[in-house]
Amino acid sequence: MGGEHTGRFDGRIALVTGAGSGIGAAVARRLAAQGAEVFAADVDGPAAQSVARELRGAQPLTVDVTDPRQVDTAFGEIVRRHGRLDVLVHAAGVDDPTAKEWIAEALVADRPPEVTGRLGDDAWRHVMRVNLDGTFHVLRAALRVMAPRRSGVVVTVGSSSAFDAQAGYPHYAASKSGAHALSQSVAKEAIAFGVRVNTVAPGPTETGMAARTPAALRRGFADPRVRPYATPEEIADVALFLASEEAANLVGAVLLANGGRFTA
Known part of the structure; x- marks a missing residue:
């Protein structure tokens, strides 16, 4: 696949959340390179602006997906300008x-991680608000725009963590598992209105999240029997496949992109 211009998304109006960095930024670049007019949204406004400046005709949006009003305003702005939204890739998320760090400390000390008992309410709610509530806010806004036109494609970025449910990471695993189920339920509803919804579930990927992962934990993810960490561009290519007409018969799919670490 790759980032060269193919015309695959010529004339399409596309919104990418989490576009300020990592997988979202790679998706925004790929979509623009393949002809889409991209709205690059991120909670970090300057980061969204930086990515948008790279891309032909791209527009930055500052959006906190935990705030439904901000989400609805962003979608409303796109519709005001273009009358429609053709492609949504929802890549916003947090770890x-x-x-x-707690998991890494346990690895180094060769003891089981003890996280759940130490996990505060604020930490739990923050991860759930962004990864699960944010996905709901974005999917709801997308259907409000796309369903009346009987057209549109949505790709959500989940995580392989929803399946392997790493010890010591209950809030992240739960948030991504919930986001997968949410996307699949919405997919079954949305297809009746001509809207396709699918999910890519990456494994370890070289993003800002990976850069914050302690060395001991990164070593734990390393395995010579599987592919190394994915690049954001490799995950973006999977997202663009799901967003393209080549995936016309995929509805409610969750595609594991974890380099062969496990299957589900």
């Missing part, structure tokens, strides 16, 4: 660096 928990503190919990990762």
Whole structure:
């Protein structure tokens, strides 16, 4: 696949959340390179602006997906400008660096991680608000725009963590598992209105989240029998496949992109 211009998304209006970095930024670049007019949304406004400046005709949006009003305003702005939204890739998400540190400390000490008993309400709610509530806010706004036109494609970025449910990472695993089920339920509803919804579930990927992962934990993810960490561009290519007409018969799919670490 790759980032060269293919015309695959010529004339399409596309919104990418989490576009300021990592997988979202790679998706925004790929979509623009393949002809889409991209709205690059991120809670970090300057990061969204930086990515948008790279891309032909791209527009930055500052959006906190935990705030439904901000989400609805962003979708409304796109519809006001273009009358429609053709492609949505929802890549906004967060991890928990503190919990990762606790897991890494346990690995180094060769003892089981003890996280759940130490996990505060604020940490739990933050991860759930962004990863699960945010996915609901974005999917709801997308259907409000796309379903009346009987057209549109949505790709959500989940995680392989929803399946292997790593010890010591309960809030992240639960948030991503919930986001998968949410996307699949919405997919079954949305297809009746001509809207396709699918999910890509990456494994370890070289993003800002990975950069914050402690060295001991990164070594734990390393395995010579499987592919190394994915690049954001490799995951973006899977997302663009799901967003393209080549995936016309995929509805409610969750595609594991974890380099062969496990299957589900």
